[in-house]
Amino acid sequence: MAECHPVGFQWVTEAKKRGAKIIHIDPRFTRTSALADQHVSIRAGSDIALLGGIINYIIENEKYFEEYVLEYTNASTIIQSDFKDTEDIDGLFSGYNPELGAYDNESWGYRGIEEAAAAGARELSVNDQEHQISMHGGQGAAHKIGSQGKSLSDISIHSDRTLRDPMCVFQILRRHYSRYTPEMVERTTGIPQGAFLEICRAVTENSGKDRTTSWVYSVGWTHHSVGVQYIRGAAIIQLLLGNIGRPGGGILALRGHASIQGSTDIPTLYDILPGYLPMPSASMTAGLKGYLESLMAAKQKGFWANLDSYMVSFLKSYWGDAANPENDYCFSYLPKINGDHGTYRTVMDMMDGKVEGYMIFGENPAVGSANARMQRLALSKLKWLVVRDFNLIESATFWKDSPEIATTELETSDIATEVFFFPAASQAEKDGSFTQTQRMLQWHHKAVDPPGDCRSELHFFYQLGLKIKELLKDSKNPRDYPIRDLTWDYPTTKNGEPVAEAVLKEINGSHLAGEKKGKLLASYTEMKPDGSTSGGCWIYTGVFADGINHAAKRKPGQDQSWVAPDWGWVWPANRRILYNRASADPDGKPWSERKAYIWWDEAQAKWTGHDVPDFEPSKAPWYRPPDDAVGPDALAGNDPFIMQADGKGWLFAPAGIKDGPLPTHYEPQESPVTNALYAQQKNPARQVFKRSDNLSNPSAPAEGYEVYPYVFTTYRLTEHHTAGGMSRFLPYLSELQPEFFCEVSPELAAERNLRPGGWATIVTARTAIEARVLVTRRIKPLRIDGKIIHQIGLPYHWGVGNQALVAGDSANDLFGLTLDPNVHIQESKVSSCDIQPGRRPTGPELLNLVASYRRRAGITQDTGNELATNYEADK
Amino acid sequence: MSKTIVHLGLDPAKISGWDVAQPRMGFFTDTSLCIGCKACEVACKEWNEIPEDGLDWLGISYDNTGSLGASSWRHVAFIEQAVPGGRTDTPSSASALDGSDLRWLMSSDVCKHCTEAGCLDVCPTGSLFRTEFGTVVVQDDICNGCGYCVAACPFGVIERRTGSHGTKNVGLAQKCTLCYDRLVSGMTPACAQACPTESIQFGNLSELRSRARRRVEKLQLDGNRAARLYGDDPNDGIGGAGAMFLLLDQPEVYGLPPNPVVATRELGQMWKQAGIAALTFLIGAAAASIER
Numbered sequence A: 001m002a003e004c005h006p007v008g009f010q011w012v013t014e015a016k017k018r019g020a021k022i023i024h025i026d027p028r029f030t031r032t033s034a035l036a037d038q039h040v041s042i043r044a045g046s047d048i049a050l051l052g053g054i055i056n057y058i059i060e061n062e063k064y065f066e067e068y069v070l071e072y073t074n075a076s077t078i079i080q081s082d083f084k085d086t087e088d089i090d091g092l093f094s095g096y097n098p099e100l101g102a103y104d105n106e107s108w109g110y111r112g113i114e115e116a117a118a119a120g121a122r123e124l125s126v127n128d129q130e131h132q133i134s135m136h137g138g139q140g141a142a143h144k145i146g147s148q149g150k151s152l153s154d155i156s157i158h159s160d161r162t163l164r165d166p167m168c169v170f171q172i173l174r175r176h177y178s179r180y181t182p183e184m185v186e187r188t189t190g191i192p193q194g195a196f197l198e199i200c201r202a203v204t205e206n207s208g209k210d211r212t213t214s215w216v217y218s219v220g221w222t223h224h225s226v227g228v229q230y231i232r233g234a235a236i237i238q239l240l241l242g243n244i245g246r247p248g249g250g251i252l253a254l255r256g257h258a259s260i261q262g263s264t265d266i267p268t269l270y271d272i273l274p275g276y277l278p279m280p281s282a283s284m285t286a287g288l289k290g291y292l293e294s295l296m297a298a299k300q301k302g303f304w305a306n307l308d309s310y311m312v313s314f315l316k317s318y319w320g321d322a323a324n325p326e327n328d329y330c331f332s333y334l335p336k337i338n339g340d341h342g343t344y345r346t347v348m349d350m351m352d353g354k355v356e357g358y359m360i361f362g363e364n365p366a367v368g369s370a371n372a373r374m375q376r377l378a379l380s381k382l383k384w385l386v387v388r389d390f391n392l393i394e395s396a397t398f399w400k401d402s403p404e405i406a407t408t409e410l411e412t413s414d415i416a417t418e419v420f421f422f423p424a425a426s427q428a429e430k431d432g433s434f435t436q437t438q439r440m441l442q443w444h445h446k447a448v449d450p451p452g453d454c455r456s457e458l459h460f461f462y463q464l465g466l467k468i469k470e471l472l473k474d475s476k477n478p479r480d481y482p483i484r485d486l487t488w489d490y491p492t493t494k495n496g497e498p499v500a501e502a503v504l505k506e507i508n509g510s511h512l513a514g515e516k517k518g519k520l521l522a523s524y525t526e527m528k529p530d531g532s533t534s535g536g537c538w539i540y541t542g543v544f545a546d547g548i549n550h551a552a553k554r555k556p557g558q559d560q561s562w563v564a565p566d567w568g569w570v571w572p573a574n575r576r577i578l579y580n581r582a583s584a585d586p587d588g589k590p591w592s593e594r595k596a597y598i599w600w601d602e603a604q605a606k607w608t609g610h611d612v613p614d615f616e617p618s619k620a621p622w623y624r625p626p627d628d629a630v631g632p633d634a635l636a637g638n639d640p641f642i643m644q645a646d647g648k649g650w651l652f653a654p655a656g657i658k659d660g661p662l663p664t665h666y667e668p669q670e671s672p673v674t675n676a677l678y679a680q681q682k683n684p685a686r687q688v689f690k691r692s693d694n695l696s697n698p699s700a701p702a703e704g705y706e707v708y709p710y711v712f713t714t715y716r717l718t719e720h721h722t723a724g725g726m727s728r729f730l731p732y733l734s735e736l737q738p739e740f741f742c743e744v745s746p747e748l749a750a751e752r753n754l755r756p757g758g759w760a761t762i763v764t765a766r767t768a769i770e771a772r773v774l775v776t777r778r779i780k781p782l783r784i785d786g787k788i789i790h791q792i793g794l795p796y797h798w799g800v801g802n803q804a805l806v807a808g809d810s811a812n813d814l815f816g817l818t819l820d821p822n823v824h825i826q827e828s829k830v831s832s833c834d835i836q837p838g839r840r841p842t843g844p845e846l847l848n849l850v851a852s853y854r855r856r857a858g859i860t861q862d863t864g865n866e867l868a869t870n871y872e873a874d875k
Numbered sequence B: 001m002s003k004t005i006v007h008l009g010l011d012p013a014k015i016s017g018w019d020v021a022q023p024r025m026g027f028f029t030d031t032s033l034c035i036g037c038k039a040c041e042v043a044c045k046e047w048n049e050i051p052e053d054g055l056d057w058l059g060i061s062y063d064n065t066g067s068l069g070a071s072s073w074r075h076v077a078f079i080e081q082a083v084p085g086g087r088t089d090t091p092s093s094a095s096a097l098d099g100s101d102l103r104w105l106m107s108s109d110v111c112k113h114c115t116e117a118g119c120l121d122v123c124p125t126g127s128l129f130r131t132e133f134g135t136v137v138v139q140d141d142i143c144n145g146c147g148y149c150v151a152a153c154p155f156g157v158i159e160r161r162t163g164s165h166g167t168k169n170v171g172l173a174q175k176c177t178l179c180y181d182r183l184v185s186g187m188t189p190a191c192a193q194a195c196p197t198e199s200i201q202f203g204n205l206s207e208l209r210s211r212a213r214r215r216v217e218k219l220q221l222d223g224n225r226a227a228r229l230y231g232d233d234p235n236d237g238i239g240g241a242g243a244m245f246l247l248l249d250q251p252e253v254y255g256l257p258p259n260p261v262v263a264t265r266e267l268g269q270m271w272k273q274a275g276i277a278a279l280t281f282l283i284g285a286a287a288a289s290i291e292r
C-alpha cells in the first residue's frame, strides 16, 4: 500500500501512531513492510491456503463473533442434501461438468428451493450468465437467488440455529477448511507456523464487540485464476469476526487508477449499464417487460424491486422525448450482447482478423496487459487504431519500434494499421469527478487550459458524437435511430468543451413532469417507472440534490463529524459504510460504546447515528415480514444485508460464483508446486485458451515443469504508474527508477550466478525478457512442502519503444492468458519461469531461445490446459 | 572576508543583522514515518525547476538519486540491512517469527541550514546569505561558481551544478533554499507540503525541537532504544541544525557524519591548507601551459 498508494498510506501511519497493529502479507518485503509491525512473506498464488487456515483457526478455536454470525450471516441455513464439498470429491464441488469445464450450481442452493420449484415457483436455474447484476462490476455476481437477483420469496429457508446440522452452512464451512491447519498453511504458503499463528491471534484478538479489523488489498489480489475467491476468502473471515458494516472493519480494495470505481459504476465494461443494470442480451426478445421480468421475481425481496424505475429513468436520460411508453422507452435501441466481449476475447478476435478498429484511452496494453506480445501482434492486424493519451505510448508506436519488429516477426511496411493519435488533457486541465474506492465522488476543477491540441475525454466524445449525428441525421436506416434520437446537447465553453457539471446533472437525473418538473432528483427513491423522471445512473442520484454539486464538497475534517459527510459525496445517498445496520446488535443497540455507529432510537422510532443508515429509517429491529411481503418489506428488522434476498451475509455463496460456493486452494495456471490439499491441481472452472500464441508452461507434477522452476510475480513501484504512460515520459519520475530490474534473493543469485547490477534473462513459454539484477534480502526463498522455492520480483512499468525517456522489456510479455471464470480477469500476479545470467539474445535468436525451452519442456497447446485433473486421469 | 561570530544557541538571523521579529524556521524530518515515496524529491524539483539528475540505475536498493547534490536537494536514502543483533523492535523491522531480521530504513536527507554555516562563511561574493528565517540561501545572480563553499560543507550538501551548456544555473553552487520564495509568501516548503506521512515537518524551529524530543521519547518508551535526534543540539559542531532528524540508529547507518564540525571553526588552519592548495594549483597550471 505504501508502494502503490502512498497518499492513502498516510492514514495507515496515522492509525499506527494511535496504536493500530499493521501486518503486511506479501511475497516481497516492500516499503509497506518497512513500516509494518510484521511482514509475512507468502508464496505468490497461495493466499487461499492462508485465508482458509485463518478460517479454520477461527472456527476450531471458537473465535467467531457468535451473535453476529448467527443473526447476520447464513451460517444456520441448510444447504441441499445432494451438495458435495471438495472434501468429498478431492477438490471438486458437486455439479462439475468436465465437458464444459463449468459447474451446474443447482446442488449448492438453499434447502427449500427444490420444494419451491416443485410447487411451480419460478425456476431458480443456473448458468444464466447474461442476466446477472453485480455490485462491483462484471459478471458472476449472485443472480436468481440472493444478491439483487431473483427473490427467495417462494422459498422457506430451512435453518438450524444450533449450527449443528451437518448440512448447515456453518458445518459445511468447518469441514471444508478442516485440513487447512497451521502445518498445511506452512507447507503450502511457506509461512512458518509461528508467524501464521501470530496473524491469527492478532486478527481475532482485535475483532469483536469492542474492536474491528480491516483487510486491505490492492487489485493484484484479484489477478489470479481464482481472483474472485481470494476476496470471498477475506469476506468469510470478516463475516465470522463481525467486521462488516462496522467502523474500522470491511475489506478495502485499493484500485489502480483514480477513478476505476467510477468506470465500473458508469461502466467501461461490456456487460453492464450504468448503476450495474445488466446489459440486455441478444436472446431477449420480449422487450423491456421481458428484460425486467427476467431480473425481478413477481415477489422480489429487497431493494432491487425498483429496477423498473431505474431502467426507465436511464432510458429517458439517453433518448429524452423520443423515449415513451409506446416504444418501450427505446429499449430496443440498447446494444445487445451475445457472449464474452471482454478485452482479452476482443484481442484474440483481433488476432483472428475479426476486428477492424480499436480505441485505446488512457491505457497502454502493448505494455500493461498480460501476454502483451499478443496485444501488439493483434494491433498490427487492425485497419485503424485510435490512441488518446498524454504521450506517444508504445501502443501507438508498436508498428515501428515493438520487440516484434526487432525479431522480424513484424515488418513496418507490412502493417496496414492506420494509427490516429489524439493528445489528451490531464486532470488539472479539465473539470470532472473521480470516484474512488469508497464509492466517493470527488470533483476536480480545471486549473489551466490544456496545451495545444490536447482535449478532455468529454470534448472528444461530445464532438465525435456531434459529427456522427450530423452524418446520420437523415438516415432512414433503423440501425442509426439510436444515434439520431440520442439527447446530445450539452452546453459548451471554450473550444467546444462541454460543461462537465451538466453531465453530472444528467447522471443525477431530474423530474420531467409534475410540479417538480425541471428540478434535479434528490434521491433514487424519487425515480418513477412511468417516464416522468430521468437519471443516467441511479446509484449516483443525489450527488446534485438541490442543485448543489456535492462531489465538490471539501469541508476540512476538523470542522465536521469524524464520519465527514461533507467531504465529497458517496453513493448511494452519501452513505459512508454499506450494510451499517450490522453496526448495531439485533435489538438495534450499538455492539459497544466504542464502536457505536448506527442505532435504533426508541423515542423517535427510527434509525439514527453517525452515518446515513443503510436501512429503512423506520423499520424497527423487531419487525418481521408477513409471508406475502415483497420488496424491502420482505426483509426483517434484523436483516442488515439488504441487497441480498435473504438479508444475510453469505459465508457460503449458493449462487452467483462460477467456481464454487467456498474458496478453495488451487495452484496457479503455472506452478512448480503440486497442490498439497487436493488431487485437483488448478481451478477446474478457470478460462483457458488453447492457442499457439498462448502456450503454457507445464505445472508440477506434470513432466517438464522443472524447465521453469521459479515463481515470479509482478508489481508496481511508487515511482511509476502502471505501464508508464504517465511516468516514463517525465524526467523527474524516470530518473527515480530508470531501468527495468528483477529482484532476486542472494540465494537465487548464487544458484544461478546472477551478478548484482548485471543482467538476467527471464524465460517463459511465451517469450524471454532481460532485466538488471537487484540482489536483495527483501526477497526470501521459501520452504514449500520440504522443497526450496525461489520467487522473482518484476516491476512492470517498462516497455520497448523509442518515445519514452526510459525503456525496457515488459514483464507482462512473460504472461499467458488464463482467466478467472467470474469476471474474466487475467492471472498476472504469478507464473513460473526460468532465469539465467546475462542479456537475452536479440533478433530472431530470441525466438530460437524461447522455442528451445518449449522443446525441452515438451510444450503443446494442451499443456497446462486440462481443467479437471481427476477426470483427465480417469480417461 | 569576515567570519560571522556565532554565539551558541543564539538566533543566526539576528546575528546576521536581521531586525525582524521572525522566529527561526526549519525542518524536522522524522525518518520513522518515511515510506520512501520520494514525493519530497519530486516536489522539490518541480517547485525549484531543478534539472533531471541523470537516468542512471544505481542498483543500490531503490535509491537512484545517490546523494544530495546541485540537482538533488532532497535525497531519500534506502538502507537495507540485517537488524543489528537480530533486534526486532524498531518500526522498520520484520517480525522474528517470520524468520526475518531485515530492516529497510528510509530517510529523506536535506541541507542542514547550520547555525554555523561553513558555506556561508567562506563565500567570497556574498552570494550565500542568511535569511530572516535563519536559513542559508544561494543567490544565483551573485554566485560566481568559485566552489569554495563545496569544500566548506561538513555534510557534502552544496555542489556546483554540472551539465551541458544551457542547463539552468550550470556552474553555480546549488542547494536547498528551504523554499525561501515560498516562505516569504507564508507557504510551506514544497517537500514538506508533499510528504504524505508527515515525515517532513516544517515550522518554528524551537517548536519543532520540542516536538522532536517528545517523539523520540515516545519511540524509546515503545522499545526503540536506538532512536535519537540528529542536529538538534546547539552545542554540536555546527551550532545546531536548522533541519534536524529523528533517526532510528547511528547517523553513520544513514551515511551522515556522526560529529559534523564546521570547518571555519579552524579558519586559520583552513586558510593555510587553502594556500597550499592554491600553490599546487598554480604549479599545475604552469606545467599545463608549458606542455602547450
Ligand code: SF4
Pocket (backbone or CB within 6 Å): B033, B034, B035, B036, B037, B038, B039, B040, B041, B076, B106, B107, B108, B191, B194, B195, B196, B197, B198, B199, B200
Ligand atoms: S515525501 Fe515524506 S514519506 Fe515520501 S520519501 Fe519524502 S520524506 Fe519520505
